Amino acid sequence: MDFRLSPEEESLRVKVERFVREELIALEPDFERAPDIFMGSRWKSRAKLSSDPEIKRYTDLMEGLEKKAEERGLWYLDVPKKHGGLEVSNVAMIAATEELEKTSVPLELGNHVSNILYACQGEQIERFLLPCIRGEKTACFGLTEPGAGSDPSMLTTTATPDGNSFVLNGSKMFPTFADVADFVQVFARLPGTQGHKGMTCFLVETGTPGYRVTRSIETIAGTEPCELVFENCRVPKEQVLGEVGKGWALNQSWLGSRRFLVGMRCHGEAKRALYFLRSLIKGGLAEFDKLSSTLGAFVGELEALRSLTYFSAWKADQGLDVRSEAASVKLFGTELLHKVVDFALEVAGPSAYRKVHQLARIFRHSRSTRIVEGTTQIQHHIIQRTLFREGTAYLELM
């Protein structure tokens, strides 16, 4: 057994560490008052459209950082080699993220590529995948429908074959940033199918006749999900992602190595909340003796989250089924972050509840993480399924 990073993983980690130290830490005061939109992964699409000079300043800063990261060879980490990337391991992505999370400057390395988009084939690669990898295009993800949750049998958007095309009808709820995306990955069902059979994923560009984004919706977290409508939207069969009728399996698969980042991000945000308390303690504004018991309990829990995240990433690197592990990381990480930030606010008091305060930001953001990309309840459900199917065997050491 060896808990050390491999030499390549370690060298990546060191690179990111240096980048954070040399480029990001100094910008922390600048980002203190940055709007929530700069948290999380997809600030670029929306913020870039703004003419607000304040927002412009941040996007300029971020773009400068991106360029620097790219120059240091830190940009295409998780992109497959065949598309010109480094294709680093899951463990390496986690290690890089751990370093990155040591600063509150919300930079993420690499452009956002949806976890299913690597299924692009033929000319889809040049048209959809590579522009996303290069950051020239952004996509949104249309699965959930109004009034429905994670249940595939509730999917009512239809895709009716008509010659070499499909005609899409239906509406979608909650795709984030659909209002500024270049295309949508939308799931629809073939006529007469039920359950997850017949589900098909289409790539539909913004501006396609019959496809409209009707509105974007305000949330607690500064994420802005949208509502989409498809009315007799004709999509050529070349824009089917993966295979016709195999959309559910595609959605269940996860291509690429970003699956466990949520664990490390929660770990990072929670750590930063606790660092804030540490600064209060060191500044004489909070008593160590009063806090130490709870503080220590949370630091220990975060250590456990970190272990679980690394272990899960490692297991994924072995090519094993990690659906239960991914659910465990999501469940444990988001719930723990919620508790940590609650504690931190309780200690820091109303002044940390100012809208621009980092604790308040984490507070708002963490509430949505327990819902988006699968609620806590769904994660429980996924884990119990494996648990009852495989018993304790799947928990065994290898």
Added chain:
Amino acid sequence: MDFRLSPEEESLRVKVERFVREELIALEPDFERAPDIFMGSRWKSRAKLSSDPEIKRYTDLMEGLEKKAEERGLWYLDVPKKHGGLEVSNVAMIAATEELEKTSVPLELGNHVSNILYACQGEQIERFLLPCIRGEKTACFGLTEPGAGSDPSMLTTTATPDGNSFVLNGSKMFPTFADVADFVQVFARLPGTQGHKGMTCFLVETGTPGYRVTRSIETIAGTEPCELVFENCRVPKEQVLGEVGKGWALNQSWLGSRRFLVGMRCHGEAKRALYFLRSLIKGGLAEFDKLSSTLGAFVGELEALRSLTYFSAWKADQGLDVRSEAASVKLFGTELLHKVVDFALEVAGPSAYRKVHQLARIFRHSRSTRIVEGTTQIQHHIIQRTLFREGTAYLELM
């Protein structure tokens, strides 16, 4: 609104308070090393049979106390007036129990009469009910069966009508003290019935041919449930409690006013655990500052439990349906006690884990309270049923 006890309730409370002060407190050191069997309600039946001089000493003490309580008019509190009792209100029973729980001497006022035995009619009253009220006989309760829980449809013990009798066949699990009881209240189903239809309750005396107690089983809590077997056990129809085929409704009803005592007993045990911590603090063996936050949280929770218990008892006194309230009190009380004793042990350390230590006793006892008389899960289920049936209306003020 008036949160005060009525004059009669208050006068009972004062009587019990005086009794505790004058008779029980002085005996606390004596009872420190008393076996677990002296906790809870039915020590009498089993302990009385012992020839162990140590146990004899305790039974003598307890019997002396019973006599004194009876002399003070504190014995037949919850017995209906028509059977010579005081028939005090639910609230009065709670108030009396609250006083009684202020001492660790485990005396309970009144003999144990099962919550359904007041359904006795005709000559059953003289044969079964009154001897229990007077403490001359004890009964046990046979509902659950081996391998089955609280689900009535799993009941397989049969009662086959034969002339003026029924013939019982089957076995029962977990009736406490069946090995020393004078009779059992046993539930069986009529042939060809399903679910809760056809369930009938019988009163069967120990020694009846075909009825055997096969063993008593050791548990963590010092309670000793038994296993019973009925083999062609013939029971005359005069020994049906309530009506033939109406056993389930009988089991669901609760006759008498002891329904909420579990709330006040958990309150009392938990308070005593915290008083022990207080003694450590006052003796300089534990630091107030370290404990105060958790200690205060538990004291507050206990106040909430107390409110809930009184409110529920009051609602029962209004003649309203209190199944959900009873479940709430059981759920909240037993789970809270579990947490309090865990905290107390954590503070007091291994020396409080000595078998005879009061915290260790409460620890062992509290584990079983979350299972017996309906698990925590069943209580949740009962509450959700009411909640979804009646909505928030049943939580409204009156």
Added chain:
Amino acid sequence: MDLKLSDEDKLVQRTAARFVERELLQLEGSFLKQTKPFLPPGDPSRRGLDAHLRETLREKLKKIGFWALELPEEAGGGGLSHTACVLIYREFGRTALPFEPPSIPFVVKKSKFVERVVAGELSVALAFDETHKTGDLSEVGARYRKQPRGYCLNSSPVDVLNPSADIFILPAREEGLDKIGLFLLEKAMPGLVIDGEEDLTADQTVARLSLTECALDNDRIVGNEEDLCRLIATEQLHLAARSLGMGRRCLEDSLEHARNRVTFGRPLSARQAIQWMLVDLSLKLRTSTWLTLQAAWQADQGLPYFHSAALAKKCATRMAFDAADTAIQIHGGYGVCKEFPFESFYRDARLMRLLNGREDEINKKIAAQFVNQ
């Protein structure tokens, strides 16, 4: 023991409930609804009630006599008991529309401003930053000294949660002594500065109030230590009551949603994970309700109630927060949207937990009482 409401209290409660249903819940939907289909970049802006609408509602409130609830009738107030106030605020807590009868600190009745306050011309806020942490007096930081014909006050900046108020009530300690006085400050007075107004995460602002050699007439001292404690306890009951309303609303709407929403072929209400969350909530709602009513009743009876009020506040605000959290979770993606009231309750309840005594401080007070009793 009689836990039924008196006929009078019942009338008050029904009147409040009717007002909330007819006037406020009716408006809630359109208040929460986003005005533009697409959002501008940047953070969501602070939401507030339209000034005209607020005025209309205030007039309606006055008409039904829900005005200056706690002030005695001779001062032009409602002369309502603590219990009645709890019942009223509990109803107003059910809506995310930020409107309720203004809470006028009883010490105002001793001042010459009372008439204008009761008329609604002047608004009053508590500058209680220091007591928010502990819910008691240990953190009072402002200092006063007597001087000919009045007092002189100094205070380093304290946070005020309602910086637009016209009058502030501030506790201060006598220099070199332990005595506490409550002072009534007019916003415009020399030496008083309010600055640094910022948005909170709840839809309200906070600003810093500081005093430098601020001279006050004799009549501006409106209370002593006991009055301060009563004001804190009254605030605690107020927060607890509002929390009860939030909790009930969240539970109600969650039950409804769970009944109607079908996934994987069964309604949410058939799933134990959902049932259990709601059962736990119902239990907390129930215990918080009784703790709050009991504290209000003790106050009305002239019994000691400061500890009970603190406990009720702690339990009820926590319950409201958990209720909002549960409602958000059960509503899923909709739960975090600003068109539903739950995220608003969630943000409000988190702040309410921090005001007038944080959990830890209240626990310590209760523990101290337990150990010393």
Added chain:
Amino acid sequence: MDLKLSDEDKLVQRTAARFVERELLQLEGSFLKQTKPFLPPGDPSRRGLDAHLRETLREKLKKIGFWALELPEEAGGGGLSHTACVLIYREFGRTALPFEPPSIPFVVKKSKFVERVVAGELSVALAFDETHKTGDLSEVGARYRKQPRGYCLNSSPVDVLNPSADIFILPAREEGLDKIGLFLLEKAMPGLVIDGEEDLTADQTVARLSLTECALDNDRIVGNEEDLCRLIATEQLHLAARSLGMGRRCLEDSLEHARNRVTFGRPLSARQAIQWMLVDLSLKLRTSTWLTLQAAWQADQGLPYFHSAALAKKCATRMAFDAADTAIQIHGGYGVCKEFPFESFYRDARLMRLLNGREDEINKKIAAQFVNQ
């Protein structure tokens, strides 16, 4: 990173698993089964393994080389790594039969008793009462002073959990100084008194050991402060490892029971309330496993591991307690019966949580490291 077990470790684990399954789990049922159909009045008596059986099992253990695991091979021990020991104790933790390879403190190798200890003629116990509270050295209360040809020890009574041992290892502080020494005490030596033996709630006893002007030869000092810390960390890993076994057993049996037990027409496994409990347990089991293995690996690598071992112990013993609690709850009425292993795990785990550092103390240590790092 390579989280697979080495072939050697895998062999050790499989050997231990086989021994536990074939020799111990086979016997568990009859060990737990009550001997008389009806119980005598009074408390249940303490359960222990039959002496003859224990001897037989010990001989079998020696045959497969699971003896004096941690001692180096040259001292007649197994020379096993911390990781290997964790893997072994983890397997033995799966049964409620109170038997596992005796843990011999490594400091014994420095003493002249080592051969008789390795031969199983003498048993060794730690008299670590003072360190149980904090898992560190702050509470060491015994005092020693140098004297011609040796040491003189005094100690007020400390609790020992294995009073029948022949040799005790006791930490003591030098009078007037802060230096700590570890002393090896023979039970029969003058000045050493063991009394007040009493049953614990777990199936073992506790007694008080006290020392009055107890004179020791020079060779009875077997370690220093660093050794004491290593002993504590080793004990913590031992407790953590046993906990992992308990947790796995509880989870396994609960899954099995939930699959088979049908109520109200559906198996327990179909109920979310049951599923959720087991999911939470599986998560805790997993994180405890990795924290424990990581600490053991750090120890084997010569890296600092005291903090990791303390954290692993805290998490794993708590997990084992929760696991037993869950197993009891899922087994219902049977869960609290002594014929099932869960109530035994429950009582043991509660004690284990209290040994070698209580939760609160370990939390404080972790917090101090966090704040000062």
